[in-house]
Amino acid sequence: xxxxxxxxxxxxxxxxxxxxxxxxxxxxxxxxxxxxxxxxxxxxxxxxxxxxxxxxxxxxxxxxxxxxxxxxxxxxxxxxxxxxxxxxxxxxxxxxxxxxxxxxxxxxxxxxxxxxxxxxxxxxxxxxxxxxxxxxxxxxxxxxxxxxxxxxxxxxxxxxxxxxxxxxxxxxxxxxxxxxxxxxxxxxxxxxxxxxxxxxxxxxxxxxxxx
Numbered sequence: 001x002x003x004x005x006x007x008x009x010x011x012x013x014x015x016x017x018x019x020x021x022x023x024x025x026x027x028x029x030x031x032x033x034x035x036x037x038x039x040x041x042x043x044x045x046x047x048x049x050x051x052x053x054x055x056x057x058x059x060x061x062x063x064x065x066x067x068x069x070x071x072x073x074x075x076x077x078x079x080x081x082x083x084x085x086x087x088x089x090x091x092x093x094x095x096x097x098x099x100x101x102x103x104x105x106x107x108x109x110x111x112x113x114x115x116x117x118x119x120x121x122x123x124x125x126x127x128x129x130x131x132x133x134x135x136x137x138x139x140x141x142x143x144x145x146x147x148x149x150x151x152x153x154x155x156x157x158x159x160x161x162x163x164x165x166x167x168x169x170x171x172x173x174x175x176x177x178x179x180x181x182x183x184x185x186x187x188x189x190x191x192x193x194x195x196x197x198x199x200x201x202x203x204x205x206x207x208x209x210x211x
Contacts, residue, residue: 103136104136104206105135105136105137106133106134106135106136106137106141106197106199106204106206107133107134107136107206108131108132108133108134108195108197108206108207108208109131109132109208109211110129110130110131110132110192110194110195110208110209110210110211111129111130111210111211112129112130112192112210112211113128113129113130113183114128115127115128115164115165115185116128116165116166116167116183117164117165117166118163118164118165118166120163120164121164121165124187124188125187125188125189126161126164126165126185126186126187126188126189127150127185127186127188127189127190127192128164128165128167128183128184128185129150129183129184129185129192129195129210130167130181130182130183131148131169131181131182131183131184131195131197131208132179132180132181133169133174133179133180133181133197134174134178134179135174135175135176135177135178135179136176136177137176138176139176140173140174140175140176141173141174141199142172142173142174142199142200143169143170143171143172143173143174143180144171145160145162145168145169145171145182145184146160146162147197147198147199147200148160148169148184148195148196148197148198149195149196149198150184150186150190150192150194150195150196151192151193151194151195151196152190152191152192152193153190153191153192153193154191156190158186158187158188158190159186160184160185160186161185161186161187164185164187165183165185167182167183168182168183168184168185169181169182169183169184170182192210193209193210194207194208194209194210195207195208195210196208
């Protein structure tokens with residue numbers, strides 16, 4: 001049986017009207033739902049990538065934070081902590097203890113000596129102590145025999161007798177780095193224990209043991 005290929009379909013029109021071919025069916029545009037779906041997937045993928053990068057950076061920071069801190073104090077072989085070299089030492093105030101440190105602003109030393117009378121001595125017994133005053137500071141220090149006081153071993157205090165010993169300490173103004181040596185003398189035969197020097201009578205008092 002012979003099949004006939006049907007030709008173009010023509011719309012039937014009324015008598016007297018020409019037959020025209022039917023227009024092709026319009027093509028459908030992609031649906032809006034598909035476009036929206038692809039857009040949402042892109043946004044989600046973007047946030048997933050950002051999250052992965054943030055997690056990687058956070059992990060790196062945590063590793064740095066978890067590193068143990070260095071030991072604060074090294075241990076000595078015996079197990080004790082090593083003392084710090086710059087540990088502050090107790091501060092010593094001038095005049096608090098007999099015998100001042102060499103770095104004190106004013107240093108006073110004293111030692112027992114024999115009495116060498118001057119022509120002004122009245123013939124009574126006297127006791128002399130040889131003292132040295134050193135100015136380690138920048139300001140001048142006044143020295144005078146009247147600025148000294150001698151304390152005996154029994155605690156008795158004695159004022160100085162002027163012009164009794166021929167080696168009496170001079171009245172001077174010591175500049176920084178200068179020193180003076182001489183005797184201070186008291187009336188009576190005593191056992192001197194300490195000598196106290198007062199800077200300017202009413203200034204700072206410095207006590208030295210008699211050696």
